[in-house]
Ligand SMILES: N[C@@H](CCSC[C@H]1O[C@@H](n2cnc3c(=O)[nH]cnc32)[C@H](O)[C@@H]1O)C(=O)O
């Protein structure tokens with residue numbers, strides 16, 4: 001057996017307690033063999049975790065990873081104008097090579113900040129899948145579909161591509177890649193298409209992921225035209241099952257929260273994007289109280305503007321308190337759970353907890369920094385004080401992706417250089 005030992009650290013357990021322990025990993029199986037004191041000193045490889053906190057790898061449950069290319073490309077606008085005036089015209093000019101460059105840059109950023117799994121909606125998905133395969137992370141990938149403004153043939157081709165991608169890449173990268181069908185949202189895909197698309201996906205056991213209730217501009221037209229709330233419409237369309245998950249859920253009323261809880265549909269909270277686009281404040285504590293599965297995501301780097309899940313935890317805690325008008329709302333253990341087990345459950349990928357027999361997906365956070373001293377409460381530090389740059393080692397599926405802050409699976413400098421070239425050429429074209 002080929003083993004990896006993460007030695008001498010403190011380990012965050014699923015019940016949010018912290019214990020002094022080593023973690024022993026079966027690298028062939030990609031699973032955790034043991035957690036405890038003084039484990040196998042003869043392991044094939046050892047990662048030093050002295051003075052560090054070993055946490056589950058963070059799970060970024062909603063992203064558009066290739067959008068790192070558009071980081072800082074257009075800011076300070078509301079969602080609709082931002083997409084139509086800036087982002088969609090730029091995306092129309094993106095080549096498969098551009099998407100590959102953006103994805104690799106984003107994956108480097110994720111590995112460096114302790115993220116080991118993510119869910120992603122974009123296009124040119126084969127390029128993203130190839131980058132994920134190389135990078136060593138886990139992902140649930142899909143091709144995003146918009147039918148608005150397209151003729152029937154183009155709309156159907158977009159849907160077919162989404163289903164084809166979901167079929168072809170499920171189980172790729174040694175099983176680390178899973179897929180979903182991804183209608184962009186309830187307003188950008190017309191009902192006639194949505195109904196059939198969702199039914200076709202579910203008939204093949206493919207889950208559905210989409211944006212919903214992100215802004216009032218997206219909710220009001222559905223209420224006006226249909227006389228019902230968006231998530232009641234989604235339920236009618238069959239896209240509110242326990243396998244499906246939606247991004248945002250900012251403007252949801254109590255009845256919609258009940259629908260989500262009953263169905264077991266995951267909600268991915270994206271606080272930074274919601275603040276930056278002034279979309280609104282999701283009622284996260286209410287969702288948690290109702291028993292909804294809540295995950296955490298950065299959304300794309302163009303609306304964040306980074307992929308750092310530590311930032312996201314802090315934002316989720318801060319915004320959750322403001323939304324609830326209650327400082328005890330969305331507490332530190334809640335956001336840590338959202339970024340780990342909650343996200344993993346929402347997108348249905350392994351990981352999110354350090355337990356024997358579970359996936360060996362973890363991040364080792366260096367606590368030896370002024371902003372993390374003294375160590376009064378390490379869960380509090382994770383939620384409020386730690387940064388992505390505090391991550392020292394990252395492991396996914398038993399493989400070391402970053403050791404002592406050096407990314408091993410991708411070339412960091414080359415990824416930055418390719419992204420710079422890609423955006424320079426894109427700016428000339430758009
Ligand atoms: N096939 C579609 C692309 C959809 S991919 C997913 C899309 O979601 C967009 N996006 C990024 N962030 C958000 C958000 O917060 N809300 C809605 N859409 C977003 C992103 O720019 C990308 O165009 C087409 O032909 O346009």
Ligand SMILES: [Zn+2]
Pocket residue numbers: 062063064211247299300
């Ligand atoms: Zn999004």
